[in-house]
Amino acid sequence: MSITLTHTPAVAKADEILSAEALAFVEKLHEKFAATRGDLLEARTAARAAVAKTGTLDFDPSTADIRAGDWKVAPAPAALADRRVEITGPATPAKMAINALNSGAKVWLADLEDASTPTWHNVIDALINLTDAAAGTLSFEDAGNGKSYALRTDAPLATVVVRPRGWHLPEANVLINGAPAVGALVDFGLHFFHNARVLSESGQGPFYYLPKMESALESRLWNEVFAFAEAELGIEHGTIRATMLIETIPAAFQMDEMLFELRDYASGLNAGRWDYLFSIIKYFRAAGDKFIMPDRADVAMTAPMMRAYTELLVQTCHKRGAFAMGGMAAVIPNRREPEITAAAFEKVRNDKTREANDGFDGSWVAHPDLVPVCVEVFDSVLGDKPNQIDRQRPEVSVTADQLLDVASAPGTVTEAGVNTNLYVAVAYTAVWLSGTGAVAIHNLMEDAATAEISRSQIWQQIRNQVVAADTGNTITAELVAKALAVQVEKLRGEVDNAETFEKYYVPAAELIGRLVSGRDEDFEDFLTLPAYHLLSTELVTK
Numbered sequence: 001m002s003i004t005l006t007h008t009p010a011v012a013k014a015d016e017i018l019s020a021e022a023l024a025f026v027e028k029l030h031e032k033f034a035a036t037r038g039d040l041l042e043a044r045t046a047a048r049a050a051v052a053k054t055g056t057l058d059f060d061p062s063t064a065d066i067r068a069g070d071w072k073v074a075p076a077p078a079a080l081a082d083r084r085v086e087i088t089g090p091a092t093p094a095k096m097a098i099n100a101l102n103s104g105a106k107v108w109l110a111d112l113e114d115a116s117t118p119t120w121h122n123v124i125d126a127l128i129n130l131t132d133a134a135a136g137t138l139s140f141e142d143a144g145n146g147k148s149y150a151l152r153t154d155a156p157l158a159t160v161v162v163r164p165r166g167w168h169l170p171e172a173n174v175l176i177n178g179a180p181a182v183g184a185l186v187d188f189g190l191h192f193f194h195n196a197r198v199l200s201e202s203g204q205g206p207f208y209y210l211p212k213m214e215s216a217l218e219s220r221l222w223n224e225v226f227a228f229a230e231a232e233l234g235i236e237h238g239t240i241r242a243t244m245l246i247e248t249i250p251a252a253f254q255m256d257e258m259l260f261e262l263r264d265y266a267s268g269l270n271a272g273r274w275d276y277l278f279s280i281i282k283y284f285r286a287a288g289d290k291f292i293m294p295d296r297a298d299v300a301m302t303a304p305m306m307r308a309y310t311e312l313l314v315q316t317c318h319k320r321g322a323f324a325m326g327g328m329a330a331v332i333p334n335r336r337e338p339e340i341t342a343a344a345f346e347k348v349r350n351d352k353t354r355e356a357n358d359g360f361d362g363s364w365v366a367h368p369d370l371v372p373v374c375v376e377v378f379d380s381v382l383g384d385k386p387n388q389i390d391r392q393r394p395e396v397s398v399t400a401d402q403l404l405d406v407a408s409a410p411g412t413v414t415e416a417g418v419n420t421n422l423y424v425a426v427a428y429t430a431v432w433l434s435g436t437g438a439v440a441i442h443n444l445m446e447d448a449a450t451a452e453i454s455r456s457q458i459w460q461q462i463r464n465q466v467v468a469a470d471t472g473n474t475i476t477a478e479l480v481a482k483a484l485a486v487q488v489e490k491l492r493g494e495v496d497n498a499e500t501f502e503k504y505y506v507p508a509a510e511l512i513g514r515l516v517s518g519r520d521e522d523f524e525d526f527l528t529l530p531a532y533h534l535l536s537t538e539l540v541t542k
């Protein structure tokens, strides 16, 4: 094996993160696990192809004993016993990390995934910030406005739970035997190497959120990675805790199995609603009318299929002694516009109230100003208790048909929805290419998961010749091409800087134009794969 860095990022302390010992550890992880990861990615394609043939999915009879068995996951460590509010956000720039740690949330999901563009600079700066946070030394001076940021000492900081990249993403700046490294193993490996011991000794721990998994075998791979990593660094077995996102449709059929595979490490499951919707569209994109998703703005968590998903998640988690974590309401406040903030608070309060009443143990917010809203709701349901894991849901009985009941979701497909999707998909992709992985667009948080819905919906609508409810027009490739041109011109008018527009918006529009075509050969498994190719070749953002 040989490991090579193609660039050294211009970040202070990069050399410490990329020390020879740390890189040797990452190399070992690759040696042992990269091939299995490759096989599992191929298995994803085969699994989806099987579903495309039958047009359905079901619980696996061969794992019925795991679903019926009486077993529990490892107990929660004290630092993760109360997760009533979790703030999510990127770990770079450092000011965002500090704002999240200081926000009053119990947990900070430090995101190297949906909310992060994996430029080499971002990856390394995030890892440096996380390492400084673990050491308690993180601080930041904003050169733009002179504002200083420091970790608060008057109240507890949020417990850090790091979300590495999903299994699919490569890391082009680390070559192992000449091939790009696995992004997830770079993120996890470097974070664990530098922080596992210091976090464990300070009453926290090496805690992770695991995204976008599609099968229990992928959880098994993480289990093996964790056991190996602990043994390699002399950390006690079972120190790591992992919360898995249930954000793909095949994973919804394997919640028990995924917890079982990671039972020494599992802390809970999270209902990652945005990627979940994307995954349903992706899986059933060519399966006809039964699976046509209404406009993104219409799909609510109260839709029958989303109720089935969240009810099953809470029931499964609590049966196994695991946390059930709620998801993200995408509305965000605006400090300059009180009416928008009031509307966001109201929507988030409703969303969290439903979750807390359903039995979730806590939930996510995207912005510091939403922390008190979520706390208030969960306080009122939890009372003195740190969580409600003891609340069993024996009355819940969810079937495969209910999980797949897209047809009963209220809402329609409209041309207005197509236009919004095109606008958002291009604008988000451009911002992503410029190095920022989450952005507010029209008072909604947009990240990789929400943008995936936007672009995949249009592909599905073209492919299935959906008729728009507002205009009566059939959504065709030609109609979308014209609509895209209009949205791109709108964006051109809104972006002040012509150079920025040419550099990021033009390639973003070209990419989205291809991805939405409705042709099989243009549907990419993840928007971020071709976008990352652009990033690491043509844009070469370091």
Ligand SMILES: CC(=O)SCCNC(=O)CCNC(=O)[C@H](O)C(C)(C)COP(=O)(O)OP(=O)(O)OC[C@H]1O[C@@H](n2cnc3c(N)ncnc32)[C@H](O)[C@@H]1OP(=O)(O)O
Pocket (backbone or CB within 6 Å): 087, 088, 089, 090, 095, 096, 097, 099, 100, 111, 114, 115, 274, 275, 328, 332, 333, 334, 335, 365, 366, 367, 368, 438, 439, 440, 444, 445, 446, 447, 449, 450
């Ligand atoms: C589908 C999923 O996976 S959801 C999880 C992944 N997505 C995310 O994590 C998105 C998290 N949220 C964000 O990134 C941001 O809130 C955005 C991009 C949506 C909006 O950010 P901004 O436009 O900067 O919001 P705004 O101007 O209101 O921010 C006010 C302050 O709060 C800070 N802030 C906003 N959101 C966050 C956050 N999530 N974490 C930490 N600080 C934050 C800003 O940095 C800013 O700080 P400052 O006053 O010190 O400069």
Ligand SMILES: O=CC(=O)O
Pocket (backbone or CB within 6 Å): 114, 245, 247, 271, 272, 273, 274, 275, 276, 327, 328, 449
């Ligand atoms: O990661 C969360 C999601 O909703 O996607």
Ligand SMILES: [Mg+2]
Pocket (backbone or CB within 6 Å): 114, 211, 212, 245, 247, 272, 274, 275, 449
């Ligand atoms: Mg997600």
